[in-house]
Amino acid sequence: MISIGSPTTPFAGTSGTPSVLISGASISGPALAYWLRRAGFAVTVVEKAGALRDGGYPIDIRGTATEVVRRMGILPELREAHIDSRRCTFLNSDGSTLASLSPSTVSGGVEGQDLEVRRGDLAASLYALVRDEVEFLFGDSIDTLDQTQEGVEVTFRGGRQRTFDLVVGADGMHSRTREFLFGPEEQFNRYLGYCFAIFTMPNTFGLSHELMMWNAPGKAAALYAVGGDDELHAFLNFHLPEPPADTLRTPAAQRNLVAGVFADAGWEVPGMVEAMRGADDLFFDTAGQIRMPHWSSGRVALVGDAAYAPSFLTGQGSSLALAGAYMLANALATHPDHTAAFAAYEQGVRKFVTMNQALVDNGSATLFPTTARALVQRNTMLRDLVTLPAAAARPAHSALALPDFAA
Numbered sequence: 001m002i003s004i005g006s007p008t009t010p011f012a013g014t015s016g017t018p019s020v021l022i023s024g025a026s027i028s029g030p031a032l033a034y035w036l037r038r039a040g041f042a043v044t045v046v047e048k049a050g051a052l053r054d055g056g057y058p059i060d061i062r063g064t065a066t067e068v069v070r071r072m073g074i075l076p077e078l079r080e081a082h083i084d085s086r087r088c089t090f091l092n093s094d095g096s097t098l099a100s101l102s103p104s105t106v107s108g109g110v111e112g113q114d115l116e117v118r119r120g121d122l123a124a125s126l127y128a129l130v131r132d133e134v135e136f137l138f139g140d141s142i143d144t145l146d147q148t149q150e151g152v153e154v155t156f157r158g159g160r161q162r163t164f165d166l167v168v169g170a171d172g173m174h175s176r177t178r179e180f181l182f183g184p185e186e187q188f189n190r191y192l193g194y195c196f197a198i199f200t201m202p203n204t205f206g207l208s209h210e211l212m213m214w215n216a217p218g219k220a221a222a223l224y225a226v227g228g229d230d231e232l233h234a235f236l237n238f239h240l241p242e243p244p245a246d247t248l249r250t251p252a253a254q255r256n257l258v259a260g261v262f263a264d265a266g267w268e269v270p271g272m273v274e275a276m277r278g279a280d281d282l283f284f285d286t287a288g289q290i291r292m293p294h295w296s297s298g299r300v301a302l303v304g305d306a307a308y309a310p311s312f313l314t315g316q317g318s319s320l321a322l323a324g325a326y327m328l329a330n331a332l333a334t335h336p337d338h339t340a341a342f343a344a345y346e347q348g349v350r351k352f353v354t355m356n357q358a359l360v361d362n363g364s365a366t367l368f369p370t371t372a373r374a375l376v377q378r379n380t381m382l383r384d385l386v387t388l389p390a391a392a393a394r395p396a397h398s399a400l401a402l403p404d405f406a407a
Helices: 030-036 064-072 075-081 103-107 119-130 176-182 251-261 267-278 317-336 338-357 371-389
Strands: 018-024 042-047 058-061 087-091 097-101 115-118 135-140 143-146 152-157 161-164 166-168 189-200 212-216 221-225 231-239 283-290 300-302
Touching: 018 030, 018 161, 018 338, 030 042, 030 064, 030 119, 030 317, 042 267, 042 317, 058 119, 058 317, 064 075, 064 221, 075 115, 087 103, 097 103, 097 371, 115 119, 143 176, 152 166, 161 212, 166 176, 189 251, 212 371, 221 267, 231 251, 231 267, 251 267, 251 283, 300 338, 317 338
Parallel strands: 018 042, 018 166, 042 135, 087 212, 166 300
Antiparallel strands: 058 115, 087 097, 143 152, 152 161, 189 231, 189 283, 212 221, 221 231
16 A cells, blocks of 8 residues: 655654665665765665575676766776676577677677676675665565655564655566556556576586577577586577466466477577476566656655666666666755655656667567568678677667766
């Protein structure tokens, strides 16, 4: 349940120190907590998982987001954690090599400047920055929000009740905070026509610091070695005109759907499907973007994927989360009330978000063609890239100029 109180009361409570509850301890949540603490806010982070999540698939930090982590002081350690992939090899449907390229050529990134790290490594670096100054409530979540003129009364799933001056949903693409505020996800999730499954499997192929991707029309399978160890990140992606709503809630149905789609696939895909069936870390979802007309209501705002998930097809989810957290905290540190701060945050970030979401043109992902004709065109492009100089970085990656932090 949620009710809306006055949107104009200054956000500092009777204690004189404004209190903020952040829901979500992945990327945007701890990043926001760091900047809010610098601005003098009392910050609590609630996370439904019982502990910080380690591991996870690789994520990119590019352009503006690289400057954010530099200002946080964690750029050197993230450079140490940089995966430094050496090549991306694209395969024909029969498993033969189509093209072998540098990762930056494929991603539109800047070699030597952009970072690729394990999601868990970034989360751990952010958590280490704030764990001694921020209250973390692991193994809990928000059950109800009730906005009043004085603050936001929160009831947690664990039963405790507390009041905060502001609440921020940093709880991902399937945000419950967003649902509390604005209604069901279906209103805001723009489906991009793909489903995907990610899991780990043994590295029986001898791969090291590289990615191999097999394609057929409407299907893709990739093996990614983030190091030289004995584990691979496996990825199965496929096109569906409509999202499989029932399948999203049933793990067994997810595995059966993926296995059926790839039943006639070549290369190493049959072994990948078999590994998927037994994987204990399978993550299945649809590719989509969260598009909202507003990212706040009253004393509650959204940041990162909860507000503007761009989808993995853009490679910009973590970068938007880091940049958005910085801009939201700076707006709250600069403006005397939350209404003005939230408006400034949206005005400052909206164009950046729009540019990055547009990297997936009309739902069409260049690397994952859905027809035979589109696959031929993509393969021709990849062959040309082998002999052409690397393209410049995509302008969207650095389109946001960061102001000096106000605190």
